[in-house]
Amino acid sequence: MNDPETAESPRxxxxxxxxxxxxxxxxxxxxNRVVDALREVPEVDVSPLVIDRPTAESLEASLGAxxxxxxxxxxxxxxxxxxxxxxxxxxxxVPFVGSGSKAAAAAMDKLRTKSLAHxxxxxxxxxxxxxxxxxxxxxxxxxxKPTDEGSSVGVRLILDAAEAADAIAELRSTHPALMAERYVxxxxxxVTVLEGEAMPTVEIEPSDGFYxxxxxxxxxxTRYTVSPSLPAGVESRLASHSVKIFNALQxxxxxxxxxxxxxxEGGATGMEPRIWMLEVNTIPGMTTHSLAPMAAAARGIxxxxxxxRMVSVAFARATR
Numbered sequence: 009m010n011d012p013e014t015a016e017s018p019r020x021x022x023x024x025x026x027x028x029x030x031x032x033x034x035x036x037x038x039x040n041r042v043v044d045a046l047r048e049v050p051e052v053d054v055s056p057l058v059i060d061r062p063t064a065e066s067l068e069a070s071l072g073a074x075x076x077x078x079x080x081x082x083x084x085x086x087x088x089x090x091x092x093x094x095x096x097x098x099x100x101x102v103p104f105v106g107s108g109s110k111a112a113a114a115a116m117d118k119l120r121t122k123s124l125a126h127x128x129x130x131x132x133x134x135x136x137x138x139x140x141x142x143x144x145x146x147x148x149x150x151x152x153k154p155t156d157e158g159s160s161v162g163v164r165l166i167l168d169a170a171e172a173a174d175a176i177a178e179l180r181s182t183h184p185a186l187m188a189e190r191y192v193x194x195x196x197x198x199v200t201v202l203e204g205e206a207m208p209t210v211e212i213e214p215s216d217g218f219y220x221x222x223x224x225x226x227x228x229x230t231r232y233t234v235s236p237s238l239p240a241g242v243e244s245r246l247a248s249h250s251v252k253i254f255n256a257l258q259x260x261x262x263x264x265x266x267x268x269x270x271x272x273e274g275g276a277t278g279m280e281p282r283i284w285m286l287e288v289n290t291i292p293g294m295t296t297h298s299l300a301p302m303a304a305a306a307r308g309i310x311x312x313x314x315x316x317r318m319v320s321v322a323f324a325r326a327t328r
Contacts, residue, residue, distance in 0.1 A: 019051065019052065019053050019077060020053050020055070020074070020075050020076050020077045020078075021046055021052050021053070021054045021055070021076070021077065021078055021079075021080055021319055022054075022055050022056075022057050022071055022074055022076040022078075022079050022080070023039050023042050023043050023046070023054060023055070023056050023057065023079075023080045023082060024039070024057050024059055024079055024080065024081045024082065024083060024093070025038065025039025025040070025042075025056065025057070025058055025059075025082050025083060026039070026058040026059050026060060026083065027059060027060065027061065027083040027084070027085060027087060027088035027093070028060050028061040028085075028087055028088075029083070029084060029085020029086055029087055029088055029089075030085055030157070030161050031083075031084035031085045031088075031161065032085075034084055034293055034295065035082060035083045035084050035085075035088060036058070037295045038082045038084070038293050038294035038295050038298065039056060039058075039082040039083075039294075040056065041294045041295060041296070041311065042080060042082050042294050042311075042315055043056045045294075045311040045312040045314070045315045046080070046312065046315050046316070046319070048312040049312055049315070049316045049319075052316070052319065055074045055075075055076075057070060057071070057074065061087060061092075062096070063096075064096050064099045064100050067096055067097075067100065068100040068102075071100075071102060076102065077103070077323070078102070078103045078104065078105070078319060078322055078323050078326065079097060079102050079103070079104040079105070080104070080105045080315070080318070080319060080322075081093055081094070081097070081104055081105065081106055081291060082291060082294060083291060084291060084293065085157065085161075086116060086156045086157065088291070089112060089116060089289070089290055089291045090112055090113055090115075090116030090117075090156055091109040091110070091112040091113030091116065094106075094107070094108055094109035094112045094113075095109040103322055103323060103325070103326030104322060105261055105262075105318045105319060105322040106260060106261050106262065106290060106291055106318075106322070107257075107258070107259045107260045107261070107263065107290040108258070108260065110258065111257050111258045111259050111260065111290065112290050112291075114257050114258075115257050115259065115263070115287075115288040115289070115290045116156050116290075117155055117156055118135075118153070118155050118156070118187060118189075118287055119135065119137060119155055119187055121253070121257065121287060121288055122135055122285075124253065124256045124257060125253050125256070125285055127256065128252045128253060128255075128256040129252065130249045130252050130253045130256070130285050131249070131282065131283060131284055131285060132284055132285045132286070133189050133190040133191075133192050133268075133284045133286075134146065134189070134190045135187055135188060135189040135190065136187065136188055137155070137185070137186075137187055138152070138176060138186040138187060138188055142172070142173055142176050144169070144172060144188045145188075146188050146189075146190055147169075148166055148167060148168055148169040148172075148191075149165065149166060149167045149168075149190075149191040150166055150188045150189060150190055150191050151163060151164065151165055151166070151188065151189045151190075151191050152164045152166055152172065152175050152176065152179065152186055152187070152188050153186070153187060153189065154179065154183035154185065154186060154187075155183075155185040155186065155187045156183075156185065157183065162179050162182070162183055164179070165191060166188075166191075172188075189286075192268045192270050192284050193270070193271045194268040194269045194270040194271045194284075195211060195236075195268065195269040195271075196211065196212040196213070196214075196266070196267075196268060197209050197210065197211050197212070197236075197238075197246060197266075197267040197268070197269055197283075198210050198212065198264055198265065198266050198267065198299050198303075199246050199247060199250040199264070199265045199267065199303075200262070200263070200264050200265075200292065200299065200300040200303040200304065201250050201251055201254040201259070201262070201263050201264070201265065202261075202262055202300075202304060202309075202314075202317075203261065203262075203317070203321060204251060204254065204255070205251070206246070206247035206248075206250050206251055207300075207303035207304055207306065207307055208234055208235045208303050208306045208307065209234075209235060209236065209238070209243050209246055209247075209303075210232055210233065210234050210236075210299050210302055210303050211232065211233040211236035212230060212231075212232060212299070213230065213231040213232075213233070214229075214230050215229040215230060215231070230297075232297070232299065232302060234302060234303065234306045235306060238269070239269075239281045241280070241281075242269060242281055242283060245283060246267055246283060249265075249283070249285065250265040250267075250285075253265055253285060253288055254288070257288060257290075259288070259290055260322075260325075261318050261321055261322060262290075262291075262292060262300060262314075262318060263288055263289060263290050263292065264288070264289045264292040264299060264300050265285060265287075265288050265289075266285070266286040266287050266288075266289070267283055267284065267285055267286065268283070268284045268286060269281060269282075269283055270282040270283070270284060294311070300314075301314060
């Protein structure tokens, strides 16, 4: 990983937050933390900008009125993280932190991500698109989720196939494209990739049940362990496969890859423990309990330094 300590840094950084997606409240919290972090960087003049879903013309006018050298998007959800905002920024020609529109769109499409994972040799659970008639080509148990949401928005665990119809009907009102993925019981892990290098693994342990939106952002009782004790070889495989999918998607700067370590493997059976990639987040959260800053901190990279690195790398990319 390159440390852009000596690279020229832009003076004026605008942090975008908000957006039209379900994760707007998380974006506002994350964005304000990034603003606070960049205010600790002497060479940066940072401005926050809360947006909804602006046109290219209105966003260009807003950025021009502020005076912007580079944009730091901190949005989550299908538009803000899934390529829509990135296409607008590319259209108006402003440099920005994070993945470009094609990578962002591919990562937000969970089935597309899984297809690229298969091509790259990255293990991921079997999944299928749910048919218009509600048909699912998987045996229960499985997980139903929108193909293009983050933060576990709309995720439903189906233990009996008879339960699926009600969940599909509920979700279809707001999410027309749904997928089913084989449920894997196991330990929830995540790996942050910073500038193409894997950071330490973080284990996620919800106090009760599924690691859903409430466990992530509402209840505050989820336990996180950096560099947890794992079976031999698992952490290195997690790291190498996370970098593989980061590169396969053509991500830039920062992304987080979510994993499961399947129960009941290895040990006395003599089998290699199985890991399964779930999804990739191209704009990880930056809240007080978000995982990417936690992993970077374990490498001695605090939030101001993490944000400075990302801004400097994006600025250097733009000047090239």
